[in-house]
Amino acid sequence: MSKQIKKIVLAYSGGLDTSIIIPWLKENYDNPEIIAVSGDVGQGTELDGLEEKAIATGASKLYICDLKEKFITDYVYPTMQAGAKYEGDYLLGTSFARPIIAKAIVDIAKAEGADAICHGCTGQGNDQVRFELTIKAFAPEMKIIAPWRIWDIKSREEEIEYAEAHNIPLKINRETNYSKDKNLWHLSHEGLDLEDPANEPMYDKEGFLEMGVSPFMAPDKPTYVTISFEKGIPVAIDGEKLRPVAMLEKLNKLGGENGIGLADIVENRLVGMKSRGVYETPGGTILYRAHEVLETLCLDRDTSHYKALVAQQFGELVYFGKWFTPLREALTAFVDKTQENVTGDVKLKLYKGNIINAGTTSKYSLYNPEFATFDEDDVYDQKDSAGFINLFGLPLTVKALMDKKNGEAK
Numbered sequence: 001m002s003k004q005i006k007k008i009v010l011a012y013s014g015g016l017d018t019s020i021i022i023p024w025l026k027e028n029y030d031n032p033e034i035i036a037v038s039g040d041v042g043q044g045t046e047l048d049g050l051e052e053k054a055i056a057t058g059a060s061k062l063y064i065c066d067l068k069e070k071f072i073t074d075y076v077y078p079t080m081q082a083g084a085k086y087e088g089d090y091l092l093g094t095s096f097a098r099p100i101i102a103k104a105i106v107d108i109a110k111a112e113g114a115d116a117i118c119h120g121c122t123g124q125g126n127d128q129v130r131f132e133l134t135i136k137a138f139a140p141e142m143k144i145i146a147p148w149r150i151w152d153i154k155s156r157e158e159e160i161e162y163a164e165a166h167n168i169p170l171k172i173n174r175e176t177n178y179s180k181d182k183n184l185w186h187l188s189h190e191g192l193d194l195e196d197p198a199n200e201p202m203y204d205k206e207g208f209l210e211m212g213v214s215p216f217m218a219p220d221k222p223t224y225v226t227i228s229f230e231k232g233i234p235v236a237i238d239g240e241k242l243r244p245v246a247m248l249e250k251l252n253k254l255g256g257e258n259g260i261g262l263a264d265i266v267e268n269r270l271v272g273m274k275s276r277g278v279y280e281t282p283g284g285t286i287l288y289r290a291h292e293v294l295e296t297l298c299l300d301r302d303t304s305h306y307k308a309l310v311a312q313q314f315g316e317l318v319y320f321g322k323w324f325t326p327l328r329e330a331l332t333a334f335v336d337k338t339q340e341n342v343t344g345d346v347k348l349k350l351y352k353g354n355i356i357n358a359g360t361t362s363k364y365s366l367y368n369p370e371f372a373t374f375d376e377d378d379v380y381d382q383k384d385s386a387g388f389i390n391l392f393g394l395p396l397t398v399k400a401l402m403d404k405k406n407g408e409a410k
Contacts, residue, residue, distance in 0.1 A: 005029050008145065009109040010118045011101065011131065012036035012062065013043075014050045016170060017120030020162050021147055022058040025118060028151075032115075036062040037108050039101030041071045042184025042245075057168055065104040068184060072244040075100055075323070076185055080287055081232040081342075082335045083295075083307065084315035089265050091281045091288060092318050093186030098127055099323035102134035109142060116143040123149045126270045130321030137324040156191070184248050186261075186281040187211050194276055201264055201278045211280040212256025215353030222351035223258055224358060225251075227290040229346070232339030234287055248283045255282025258350040270320050289355045290346040297365040298342045307338055 008025055012018045022034050036054040040047060047064060054062040075096040086092055109117050117135055121128035123146070132144055153159055156179070163170055179190040187210055193199045203214035228236040235241060237250055255261050261282035269275050295304065310331055317328045344362025348355050370379045390397075403409045 005032050005115045005143065005145075007033045007035065007112065007114045008116045008118050009035045009037055009105060009112060009114040010059070011105050011120065012038050012050070012054055012059070013120070014038070014046065014053055015120075016156060016159050016163070017122075017148075019053070019057060019168050019170065020153075020159055020166065021118065021120050022054065023166050023168070024147060024151060024162075025145070026058050029145075034059045035108070035112055035114065037105045038062065038064045039067045039097075039104050040064055041067050041097045041101065043182050046182060053169070057166075063108055065101075065108075067100050067104060068245050069243070071097065071100050072184065072248060076248075076284075077233055077244070078332050078335065079314065079318055080284070080291055081339055082314040082331065083288070083292060083311040084318060085288075085311070086315045086319040087265070087267055089263050090267055090279065090319070091186065091263075091284050092315065093183060093279065093281055093284070094127065094181045094188055095130065095318045095321070096323065097181075097183050097185070098130035098321065099134045102131045103138060103324075105131075106135055106138045106142070110139065114142075116145050118145040118147070121146065121148065124269075124271060124273070126319065126321065129270055130323075133321040134324060182210070184245065184252075185284050186279055188280075189278040190275065194278060197266055197276050203262065209262075209280060211252060212261070212282050213259055215259030215262070218257065218259035218352045220352075222349045222356075223254060224347060224349055225254055225286070226345055226347045227251075227287070228344070229291065229294055230343050232291065232342040234290070248287075251283030251286050253283075254350060255286050256280075259353040260350055260355060261285035262353065286348065286350070286355060290348060291342070293346050293348075293357055293360050294342055294344050294362060297344065297360055297362050297367050299338060300366060303338055307335070310334060 008029070010018065010021060010025070012022075018036075022036070025032060025034055036059040038047060038050060050064065051062040079092055079096055084092065086095070105117060117139070119128065119131045121131060128146060128148075132146075135142055135144060147153075153162060160170065178192055178194070181188045189201075189208070194201065202208050204216065226238050227234050228239070234247055237247065242250065261280060261284065263279045263281065264276075265279065266274050266276045299307065314328070314331050314335070317323070317325065317331070322328055341362075341364035343364055344360065346360050347358040349358045350356075400409070
């Protein structure tokens with residue numbers, strides 16, 4: 001290993017992986033200075049005591065970058081406005097958190113004059129790609145160290161043994177060693193019994209769910225919530241104007257209490273294998289639903305249908321770590337245009353894991369009851385539809401006449 005590396009900036013969460021990486025780097029790179037960096041995207045209490053722990057295990061300092069509001073406004077909201085999901089169900093909670101964290105790490109690495117950036121992502125996962133694509137976008141000459149691709153440790157069990165041997169305190173044990181990722185948007189659970197898709201997630205087990213309750217434990221009475229949007233951005237709940245962080249925190253509370261936003265997914269990782277995860281996204285699930293409902297009123301048919309194609313492409317770009325790419329920026333520009341009239345109020349009923357539409361209004365609504373009514377009206381002549389159908393079906397008519405002429409009629 002290179003002896004020229006004197007200063008390393010480490011993406012530091014204080015979890016199992018990064019906790020043992022600091023002493024490992026010290027041992028294997030001739031005792032370099034380690035600067036730990038944590039991006040605060042809403043991990044909450046996971047950041048408690050982080051500086052003390054980082055320094056105790058060998059770091060010279062710890063930066064904690066408050067990224068919460070920027071995370072929501074610049075990453076979460078654009079993705080939600082696009083309607084982007086990965087493989088239909090995953091609301092991209094880990095995916096769009098990685099680029100903003102990696103960008104903050106690059107900025108500090110440059111300011112500190114670091115020789116390398118280190119991350120604790122495994123060689124089997126998606127996060128290594130998301131971190132490294134961001135690093136390449138902003139610091140293409142920077143050396144990247146990924147211990148999971150080069151060290152002798154082969155499992156989380158061996159990581160725990162390494163930590164115990166080096167007297168590194170851990171918040172987990174062998175029985176509760178789920179691999180988790182938490183931020184303002186979601187909490188993911190992977191590993192242990194979840195690695196077998198035949199096993200039902202233990203939603204009702206104490207300590208498993210952290211952002212809410214199982215739908216079976218939710219109240220018997222529904223909760224109503226009204227979300228106001230301006231140009232596709234949520235701005236108020238039940239008439240109360242809220243900043244982005246407070247907005248999501250309140251929706252997380254409402255959604256969590258009503259068992260909203262649980263997803264049990266087997267997804268196709270970028271690197272090729274399938275993986276199984278359980279996701280808690282209570283507030284995000286409510287926001288996606290409310291935004292989708294409002295768009296049914298405010299977007300014309302052609303834009304709505306084309307935007308659905310964009311949503312799938314956008315979701316893949318985010319999942320694959322391609323946030324800082326020309327295509328993602330171009331798609332965001334398209335989505336921004338579609339949101340100009342996505343303004344209005346959406347009322348939803350939350351009940352035992354379900355989100356039920358309860359009324360939508362918008363001054364930009366394209367829904368016109370005078371045209372849609374089944375009652376008598378003066379604005380739509382039903383006889384006009386005959387000519388439309390004749391023209392719309394002309395290719396079928398021509399094909400049928402040709403088949404009949406050639407004796408090939410059905």
